[in-house]
Amino acid sequence: MHEDLTEELQLFLEDMDDQLSIMESTLLDILEIPLDEVDKEMINNLFRAMHTMKGNAGIFGYEIIINFAHKAEHLLDLIRNDKQPLTEELVELFLMVKDHSKVLVEICTQNEDLDSDNKEKHEYLLSELSSHLNTTIETNEPLSLVEEKKDTQEYNIEVKLKSDFFESGMEMISILKYLSVIGEIKNLDFIDSEIPSLAELNPKKAYVEFKIHYETEEPLEEIKEAFEFVEEDIELTIILIEIVIKKEPIEEVIIKESDIKEFQIFKKPKKKKEVKNKDKDESKKNVKIETNMSLRVDSSKIDLIINQISEMVIANAKITQYAKEREDNDFSEAVTIMSDMLEEIRDGVMNIRMVQVGDSFSKLRRIVTDTAKALNKEISFEIIGGETELDKIVIEKISDPLIHMLRNAVDHGIETPEVREEHNKSRQGHIQLKAFPDAGSIVIQIIDDGAGIDKEFIYNKAVNKNIIQEGKILSDKEIFDLLFSPGFSTAEEVSDISGRGVGMDVVKNNIEDLRGNVDIQSTFGNGTMVTIRLPLTLAIIEGFLVQVGSSKYIIPLDNIQECIEFTSSLKEQFLQNGYITLRKNILPILDISEHFNENPLETKGERQNIVVVKHGSSSVGFKVDELIGEFQTVIKPLGNLFKNTSDVSGGTILGNGEIALIFDVQKLIEHKILYKEI
Amino acid sequence: MKLEFTEISMIEIESFYNQILEDINKFTGETYTVDFSAVEILSLPAIQVLISLKNYCDNQNIKLECINIYSNSIIQLLETYNLKEKLGVK
Numbered sequence: 001m002h003e004d005l006t007e008e009l010q011l012f013l014e015d016m017d018d019q020l021s022i023m024e025s026t027l028l029d030i031l032e033i034p035l036d037e038v039d040k041e042m043i044n045n046l047f048r049a050m051h052t053m054k055g056n057a058g059i060f061g062y063e064i065i066i067n068f069a070h071k072a073e074h075l076l077d078l079i080r081n082d083k084q085p086l087t088e089e090l091v092e093l094f095l096m097v098k099d100h101s102k103v104l105v106e107i108c109t110q111n112e113d114l115d116s117d118n119k120e121k122h123e124y125l126l127s128e129l130s131s132h133l134n135t136t137i138e139t140n141e142p143l144s145l146v147e148e149k150k151d152t153q154e155y156n157i158e159v160k161l162k163s164d165f166f167e168s169g170m171e172m173i174s175i176l177k178y179l180s181v182i183g184e185i186k187n188l189d190f191i192d193s194e195i196p197s198l199a200e201l202n203p204k205k206a207y208v209e210f211k212i213h214y215e216t217e218e219p220l221e222e223i224k225e226a227f228e229f230v231e232e233d234i235e236l237t238i239i240l241i242e243i244v245i246k247k248e249p250i251e252e253v254i255i256k257e258s259d260i261k262e263f264q265i266f267k268k269p270k271k272k273k274e275v276k277n278k279d280k281d282e283s284k285k286n287v288k289i290e291t292n293m294s295l296r297v298d299s300s301k302i303d304l305i306i307n308q309i310s311e312m313v314i315a316n317a318k319i320t321q322y323a324k325e326r327e328d329n330d331f332s333e334a335v336t337i338m339s340d341m342l343e344e345i346r347d348g349v350m351n352i353r354m355v356q357v358g359d360s361f362s363k364l365r366r367i368v369t370d371t372a373k374a375l376n377k378e379i380s381f382e383i384i385g386g387e388t389e390l391d392k393i394v395i396e397k398i399s400d401p402l403i404h405m406l407r408n409a410v411d412h413g414i415e416t417p418e419v420r421e422e423h424n425k426s427r428q429g430h431i432q433l434k435a436f437p438d439a440g441s442i443v444i445q446i447i448d449d450g451a452g453i454d455k456e457f458i459y460n461k462a463v464n465k466n467i468i469q470e471g472k473i474l475s476d477k478e479i480f481d482l483l484f485s486p487g488f489s490t491a492e493e494v495s496d497i498s499g500r501g502v503g504m505d506v507v508k509n510n511i512e513d514l515r516g517n518v519d520i521q522s523t524f525g526n527g528t529m530v531t532i533r534l535p536l537t538l539a540i541i542e543g544f545l546v547q548v549g550s551s552k553y554i555i556p557l558d559n560i561q562e563c564i565e566f567t568s569s570l571k572e573q574f575l576q577n578g579y580i581t582l583r584k585n586i587l588p589i590l591d592i593s594e595h596f597n598e599n600p601l602e603t604k605g606e607r608q609n610i611v612v613v614k615h616g617s618s619s620v621g622f623k624v625d626e627l628i629g630e631f632q633t634v635i636k637p638l639g640n641l642f643k644n645t646s647d648v649s650g651g652t653i654l655g656n657g658e659i660a661l662i663f664d665v666q667k668l669i670e671h672k673i674l675y676k677e678i
Numbered sequence: 679m680k681l682e683f684t685e686i687s688m689i690e691i692e693s694f695y696n697q698i699l700e701d702i703n704k705f706t707g708e709t710y711t712v713d714f715s716a717v718e719i720l721s722l723p724a725i726q727v728l729i730s731l732k733n734y735c736d737n738q739n740i741k742l743e744c745i746n747i748y749s750n751s752i753i754q755l756l757e758t759y760n761l762k763e764k765l766g767v768k
Contacts, residue, residue: 166722167688173755173758185758188758188760189760190760192729195729196730197730198727198730201730203726203727206722208726
């Protein structure tokens with residue numbers, strides 16, 4: 001969507017998105033508890049988010065955001081200082097402020113103007129914020145006096161532009177404008193002595209530096225934040241001017257500039273008040289240092305590294321095979337060490353992509369709250385397992401399906417308070433969004449205690465829509481799966497909330513595109529549970545290499561339960577029934593050579609094998625010719641030529657250059673069980 | 679010299695620089711004027727070129743004048759950097 005933006009602007013957008021998310025989740029938390037239980041930290045969170053947004057906007061000179069955020073920040077400042085009581089009306093106002101801030105960010109980054117509707121909203125919100133600001137403060141002191149009590153500090157700021165500064169796309173003037181918003185530039189020296197003669201000048205290189213005498217009430221971190229987006233493109237020195245207040249005029253203590261390297265801050269001796277607050281300041285400082293430990297990196301850079309590591313994994317497989325063939329112990333040992341290290345690097349890089357699902361889930365709370373409000377339903381929403389980690393791409397792609405299913409849960413699942421009371425349920429319905437790891441996958445569940453799904457109704461609807469033939473016997477799972485049929489909608493009336501007649505089939509397709517699956521379980525009258533199972537990551541899998549006919553195939557290791565010998569008695573059972581009995585359980589067998597039209601190998605009395613695989617609650621045995629062993633593999637997409645091949649999820653290149661197809665176990669199991677090859 | 683650019687950013691900077699360089703090398707008068715009437719946006723790279731031009735003019739005993747600056751953003755820029763006087767802004 002924003003591919004044409006500069007890296008800095010992308011970072012700006014991501015950071016604004018983070019701040020807006022913090023605002024939203026905090027406001028929703030506040031809405032769920034009595035107002036007198038709202039603690040200071042919640043208001044501080046809101047204040048910090050608004051303050052950061054103002055700062056970020058200032059760096060890019062987005063004045064409309066600066067002014068808007070400034071008012072909201074001011075009001076939050078009054079609330080956190082008990083100068084203004086927090087009311088439900090104000091919480092609703094801040095939710096609108098948050099929504100509108102998102103609009104402002106969009107229009108600013110797209111260089112557009114507000115349309116008439118948004119302009120009207122902008123003015124309305126500004127006037128609402130102003131009206132609360134004007135009716136504040138049960139204090140004898142006017143606001144201006146309260147503000148004046150803050151300490152102002154003076155700084156000398158030196159900014160030397162590195163020669164490639166202009167390539168950052170940032171303008172110094174924007175940074176200076178922002179500094180003017182949070183403080184006062186008392187003097188600015190434009191140092192141009194390094195600019196070469198006209199003939200020798202490279203106009204794309206930066207040669208100048210700035211010496212700024214600056215005064216602000218804001219903390220030092222705030223000044224540093226002004227340079228956040230260009231910190232790699234400048235040499236920055238910020239010096240706190242030591243001020244000794246005597247009867248004489250202010251005296252500046254001169255600091256030896258030769259002592260200053262990259263970034264040094266000289267602190268003035270603490271006044272009594274400051275010494276008292278030392279511990280507090282130190283803890284703040286520590287928090288800041290911790291924050292600085294994180295690094296925001298363009299995800300495409302990580303993708304590039306992952307791709308390169310993927311290629312290394314393939315190359316390493318080739319070297320490993322070569323080492324085996326040479327029977328050279330030293331060489332084999334070196335290869336083993338290299339393989340282990342490569343695995344560590346791979347896991348480390350893959351781990352960078354892993355993010356907690358909680359942040360993404362929090363955004364969904366608003367969907368539930370708003371939808372419930374629109375439908376006059378009372379719903380509590382609970383997130384469990386927010387700390388569960390999943391590949392960032394998977395999280396991004398799963399977001400829309402989750403929104404759709406949550407809306408369905410609110411719209412079709414949870415009953416109105418009156419209906420719930422009639423059914424002896426509490427007026428308030430409950431929706432749980434749960435994430436947890438399970439056997440190499442991540443499971444996400446949406447569980448509601450609503451009306452559940454009426455199987456008979458679904459069945460009849462499917463018959464009426466000619467999706468199934470009347471009289472066909474279906475299992476519960478098959479009936480619930482009808483909900484994922486294209487064009488199936490159970491809504492009696494199509495609404496804006498859900499039930500548009502499209503959606504659940506798209507939801508299923510989106511999840512399957514991620515190599516996941518979705519399953520519905522429901523008890524009529526009691527509630528519904530939607531279970532989504534997703535792979536941890538999309539790029540590399542641990543596989544098990546098998547030989548079938550002249551080809552090699554890879555079975556994802558997470559799906560394998562066991563390998564058993566295909567004994568003559570089992571063969572007999574298979575030939576008679578198409579399945580075998582394994583520990584008193586019926587196990588359907590899929591003959592892979594037959595399924596993929598391979599000529600089976602002549603095994604000459606050697607052992608034949610069954611690989612027992614499982615997906616969800618279903619198990620099937622794959623009959624293969626030879627078990628080769630575990631194999632770490634990189635999934636390569638098959639391209640358009642194979643787009644209609646449904647039983648393989650990708651391919652990979654083996655060490656010897658051979659290509660092996662990776663089984664889509666879910667599809668193969670479905671094929672065996674649903675289409676009843678047995 | 680009348681500038682035809684409406685904006686002089688990193689995209690236009692090389693072209694701007696080459697024009698200035700070529701023009702000043704041919705110049706033989708006493709006052710070299712740069713007409714900004716068409717220019718609405720000026721960037722720091724362009725200011726560096728102008729300062730270098732100013733240094734060149736000083737060495738050659740040429741008076742530099744930047745005239746017809748109508749754009750508020752350029753005026754603000756030059757005021758912020760304290761360069762109005764230095765660049766002979768009229």
